[in-house]
Amino acid sequence: MTASIGRRTALSLPLAALAVSAGRARAQQKEPFRFGALMPTTGPEAGYGLDFVKTYEMAVKDINDKGGVNGHPLEMLVLDTQAKPEIAINAANKLIDVDKVPLIITAWSSVVKAAAPIGNRTKTLELNMGANSPDIANLGDYVYTVFPLAEVDVTALAKYTYAKLGKKRAAVLYINNDTGIGGAKIYRDVFTAAGGEVVAFEGYDPKATDFTGVLLKARVGNPDVVHIHGLSELPQVIAQMRQLGMQQQITSYSAGYNPKILSQLGPAAEGLIVTSLAPTSAANPNVAKLLELWKQVGRFPNGLPYLQYAWDSTVVVAQIYGWVDKNGLPLTGENCRKALLAIREFDLPMTGKLVIKDDHRIDKPVYLYVVKDNKFVLLDTVA
Amino acid sequence: MTDPVILLQILWTGIAMSSYFVLFTVAFALTLKVEKLWNFAQAGLMGIAFYAMFYTLNAAHWPPWLGVGAAVVLTALVSVAVEVWAIAVLRRRHSSGLIFFIFTLIFSQLVAFVLTLMFGTEPETIFPSVMSPVRIIGGVAVSDWDLQAIGVTLALLAVLYWLIRHTRDGQFMLAVADNDKLAEIYGISAKRAYLLSGIVAAVLICAGVYLYGTRAGVTPDVPIGLVLTAVIATLVGGLGRIFSAAIAAVGLALMQSFSILFIPAKWQALLLYFVLFFALVLFPRGIPVWRIRRAKPLAPVPVTQAGG
Secondary structure, three states: OOOOOOHHHHHHHHHHHHHHHHHHHHHHHOOOEEEEEEEOOOOOOHHHHHHHHHHHHHHHHHHHHOOOEOOEOEEEEEEEOOOOHHHHHHHHHHHHHHOOOOEEEEOOHHHHHHHHHHHHHHOOEEEEOOOOOHHHHHOOOOEEEOOOOHHHHHHHHHHHHHHOOOOOEEEEEEEOOHHHHHHHHHHHHHHHHOOOEEEEEEEEOOOOOOOHHHHHHHHHOOOOEEEEEOOOOHHHHHHHHHHOOOOOEEEOOHHHOOHHHHHHHHHHHOOOEEEEOOOOOOOOHHHHHHHHHHHHHOOOOOOHHHHHHHHHHHHHHHHHHHHHHHOOOOOOHHHHHHHHHHHOEEEEOOOEEEEOOOOOOOOOOEEEEEEEOOEEEEEEEEO | OOOHHHHHHHHHHHHHHHHHHHHHHHHHHHHHHHHOOOOOHHHHHHHHHHHHHHHHHHHOOOOHHHHHHHHHHHHHHHHHHHHHHHHHHHHHOOOOHHHHHHHHHHHHHHHHHHHHHHHOOOOEOOOOOOOOOEEEEOOEEEEHHHHHHHHHHHHHHHHHHHHHHHOHHHHHHHHHHHOHHHHHHOOOOHHHHHHHHHHHHHHHHHHHHHHHHOOOOEOOOHHHHHHHHHHHHHHHHOOOOHHHHHHHHHHHHHHHHHHHHOOOHHHHHHHHHHHHHHHHHHOOOOOHHHOOOOOOOOOOOOHHHHHO
């Protein structure tokens, strides 16, 4: 199919280009609006962290190319956390005390928690865009999430597993950190409340490489589904489970929606059910644009759904700053919080509508994927 | 959990998983015995060995034997270079033990940072797949990886035993380990013994890294943790006792594996440090059970009988 351009369109193109370049010129003239990002750019979680940062850069460039925030260029300052709370505390202090940013984007539950007291004390708005510990909703007045917490997808998954898949006995295995403990508890409570029985509930050390004991404990309970709430070690747990001859249905959450799992496990990944909290490119053409940008990077990104939230969180920051600027207020954390609650409903390009609730939680549809022929295939959508 | 099949499975997997632990421990204990060196630089060698295999097999697509062989050669060369251009220099300067310790630690951190710049920090495995074919024998799952790990470890320990007991170079290493000054008076080259122990340690490290990296993800900061576990086993086994340290490594691995019967899995890692704590406080020269007494020398034959 060839695209034809009409005369009116042809005439409007230079004007549009002129408007964009004029906007860009204005954006370059005014004082930049800066925000901070605490991300793991080194350490075991850097595979995700670096891709988050790359996506922020893409989003910031997109916003600035369109004229910035009321003519102010948006500027991002990234500091490394290695996904470790002790490093995050130093980084948060630097962003707030030295760089004077009024707003910080964070991810990884332990990092969000570590930065929370600093944000509350200094009245700096902290927006979580990728961590899902349920505790995040209770971290204080200045901590909000734009990413659904574990209760959203894990609740949907646990109910679906019991009601739709007909699984009655679950073993829950989890990495012993904030992400794993919080998610696993929700799965256990929801699955039990739905009428199922949790026959094993075992955490493992984050540095473990042998999961035989944990898996055997699960096997003793004779479960018909094993839910694994892990991180980068997830393929090793699944591999050892299959090698022990355990053929039960395996479920995991959004961390399992990762192409690397397919290459590391091959046929052993077949049947794995994972969650995703963002629509695919088939359902949302903006996602295809994001993927196009990643094609220029030369590879498929890690954790695409998370990157969709990374993009959208940048848009949220721009809208908050825009509201503060439009109302003639100084750009402080207090005013950013005021703006967040005043806007409350955001129509975001990658993940759709976002509503900030008073209890610091948000709702989103949950997309369930199953591995079939070494690909993630949409199984169902739970609204 | 007390089902015999489950206990056998834990025993079997525990033994298989202890393989790389044993190889790292023996490498560490050997260097400690011969060179009197707490060689934390071995973490750097582990990182070099792993990423050499990872690069040659995944990016350059070399055949496995060639990639692993290249990694062994590279790691041994780096080990020799560290010995010649760093450790030997410190030795000539009569540097204190603390300086040696700090140097080896800094070397490993330097290697970790360089590897981070080159390969990033995402966990990688030597082969794209972490799966290994499995057969069920008497209800116990036995994977090809298990057999390979146990076979490689036993073979290397046998070769090491033969080297130490039945070759001149091995005996020279023991002589240098006992007293390097005296050994040199008898014409034994301590320098050669140090180099040889470094090369042997490099080979053991490569084998251990291969086994570890075909089963679990590795990042540049993983090797430091692996060396720490080797240190614990060496201390428990008793300083200067290479094969006792190997047995201690198996014992510690099995203790961790079987602990799942009594404690939650999330506490397993803590056990190692409890053992280290008590070993250091109560048995600073190793737990006595490993001190196998040598046979007493025969009493001198009385002259009368000899003459008799």
